[in-house]
Amino acid sequence: MKITQVEAIHLRAEDPLIELFDGSYDDCVLVVHTDAGITGIGETESMAPAIQAIVRGPSAHNHARSLSAVLVGADPSDPVELWHRMFDSTDYLGRRGLTMHAIGGVDLALWDLRGQIEGKPVHELLGGAKRDRLTAYGTIYPMARTPEEVCDQVAAGQAQNLRNFKFAADPWWLDDLPLTGRLLKAARKQAGDQAHMIIDAALSYRTAKEGLRLFPMFKEVGIWFLEAPLPLDDVEGHLEMSRHGLLTGVGDLGLTHVREFIEMMDHGGASICQPDISQVGGFTGILEVAAAAYARGKRVITHGYKTNIEIAANLHFLAAQPNEEPLEFSLSNSPLRWHTTREHFPVEEDGCVRVPQAPGLGVTLNEETIERYRFVQ
Secondary structure, eight states: OOEEEEEEEEEEOOOTTTTSSOGGGEEEEEEEEETTSOEEEEEESSOHHHHHHHHHOOOOSTTSOOHHHHHTTSOTTOHHHHHHHHHHHSTTTOSSTHHHHHHHHHHHHHHHHHHHHHTOBHHHHTTOOSOSEEEEEEEEOSOOSSHHHHHHHHHHHHHTTOOEEEEEOOGGGGTOHHHHHHHHHHHHHHHOTTSOEEEEOTTOOSSHHHHHTTHHHHHHHTOSEEESOSOTTOHHHHHHHHTSSOOEEEOTTTOOSHHHHHHHHHHSOOSEEOOBTTTTTHHHHHHHHHHHHHHTTOEEOOBOOSOHHHHHHHHHHHHTSSSOOOEEEEOOOOHHHHHSBSOOOOOOTTSEEEOOOSSBTSOOBOHHHHHHHBOOO
16 A cells, blocks of 8 residues: 555634634545555644645655655554654654644544554554543633623533633733632532632743733632643743642644753643644654653643644544543534544533544544535635
8 A cells, every 4th residue: 555645635614713712613624545545644733835835745865854754655554653754754844833733633544544454443553542532621711701691601512511610811901810710619509619720821921921811810719720820931930820829731733853842841840731732743752752751740731722634633642541531621612623634523411521432533534515615816
């Protein structure tokens, strides 16, 4: 079997919140085709036109090759070997960032292919599932600006059987601290004392000094951990924030290589690694991140705010890990979030999501959605 084509499809839905930090309305789906008629699919959290350029080429030289040039004609049965081929052939383009995003989306598709070829779900290829269901938490963004509306947001998630929630912050949280406190208390009251609540700072403040102004209310409402507390270059600031009684998680806002996670764990006080599987080199890359984290006694809780392709990938990865961790379950209103695949992953009555058992990722593209939202410049 040989790879015949690597396709990068830009999907874009009209975004009513385009000025906000919400990538669920824009996506890049990767499709790896073979001469046997089997296709693997992946996606990446990135800028789709840039990913298309890296995938399509043309190559500049043998260390700045397009991913298509690397993969077309290759046997798809060994994703790890192909990952290293892609990485070595693009190191002149950049060994971090966009290049890793592109490799990540393609790697997901290659593992999907391998699973289909062998007739096994990806979690079996990763060493076997330790669990067949995972507790989910619902990510709510943007947060409403009245206590009543915040309660409604949480209640809407509860109607989907979610029991745990994450709120992504906005810069205005710092403008009126009493209001922010009331909103967080309303969320806690609606969610209940037993619910896990997570705060994603999402670059809403620039320094540790700014962020620490919110810590008293975070502690008062009992947040589980603080995600993305600062811009990722501020390693010292992360370390400072980690000293004030809250667990901190890092990674989803731009860490793309295991060495970057090691720096944040060893020098930035990070307790939790939160890689986006599509940004860190797919399954092949995230396994390296996980190994480094576990060697340091740290946790790995994946980021996931795209479509059911990434939901499926995260389910496979988390199911195969030694420790049980929660699944991020985006509550975005984007049609891409819910309709890019034919398959869906409902949250069941006990707040858990089932791990796919079909070969590969266990998802297939909804061609109607692909054609409706395909973006061509």
